[in-house]
Amino acid sequence: MLLQVDNVSVAYGAVEALKGVSLSVFGAEIVAVLGANGAGKTTLLKAISGLVPVKSGAILYEGRKLHELPLHLIARMGVVHIPEGRRVFATLTVEENLNLGGYGCPKEEVQKAKEWVFQLFPILRERRRQLAGTLSGGEQQMLAIGRGLMRSPKLMLLDEPSLGLASLLVDQVFATIVQINKDGVPILIVEQNARKALSIADQAHILEVGRVVLSGPARDLAADPRVREAYLGGATHERRRRAKESRATG
Ligand code: ATP
Numbered sequence: 001m002l003l004q005v006d007n008v009s010v011a012y013g014a015v016e017a018l019k020g021v022s023l024s025v026f027g028a029e030i031v032a033v034l035g036a037n038g039a040g041k042t043t044l045l046k047a048i049s050g051l052v053p054v055k056s057g058a059i060l061y062e063g064r065k066l067h068e069l070p071l072h073l074i075a076r077m078g079v080v081h082i083p084e085g086r087r088v089f090a091t092l093t094v095e096e097n098l099n100l101g102g103y104g105c106p107k108e109e110v111q112k113a114k115e116w117v118f119q120l121f122p123i124l125r126e127r128r129r130q131l132a133g134t135l136s137g138g139e140q141q142m143l144a145i146g147r148g149l150m151r152s153p154k155l156m157l158l159d160e161p162s163l164g165l166a167s168l169l170v171d172q173v174f175a176t177i178v179q180i181n182k183d184g185v186p187i188l189i190v191e192q193n194a195r196k197a198l199s200i201a202d203q204a205h206i207l208e209v210g211r212v213v214l215s216g217p218a219r220d221l222a223a224d225p226r227v228r229e230a231y232l233g234g235a236t237h238e239r240r241r242r243a244k245e246s247r248a249t250g
Pocket of ligand 1: 035043
């Protein structure tokens, strides 16, 4: 087993964001964690990559206790976290962003990784000399993923890559995620876009207010009436979507 999250709880003061969450990533698979706003998805990824402390439970990676290790050691073990919101260095070029991603790695590895990123995202090769801040939202998401790939991840943690992207771009980004996985990288992805995430995942888990309420093969979850109702276009899903839309339009 590659990653085992075992009965993990995380709290921000009085707010219990994760309450006894368990899940695993076995090998080169895609595991999706789905949930609404505030379910605890980002917190789960932060706990794995060492950005927030685990209150109880354990996180094992290749048998080692990640929850006892500092951030930089976790990163050095090949756990790469791509945060939500496409954080790129706006005033640096595409290529400079990628080089920073590979900072400290041997030169040949940086070149090899960059070639891999350019193959996955040909548009980044075309725009290599352009400032990252001038890229479209979709291209910035690609660059954020590409920068993470510069460290040749052994496990990639992806936080809501679909956020704020038009559906055509979401399709493109997800197709590349599948390709990255085919290239041998295990992926743990958290998403609100349940339909899209279930379409690429092997295993999936539903997170609701800090607890895993449903787990199984992604195919089974996509067919589960409870998931269909709450996350795939049922009445509850529609109510949530409309509420979010009206919040966004003010
Ligand atoms: P979103 O889709 O909005 O990113 P999420 O599923 O990723 O949501 P989290 O961001 O993990 O959810 O948040 C889980 C809970 O923890 C929420 O109730 C949130 O308000 C709370 N929370 C998150 N970060 C903090 C923080 N730094 N301080 C206090 N509470 C926090």
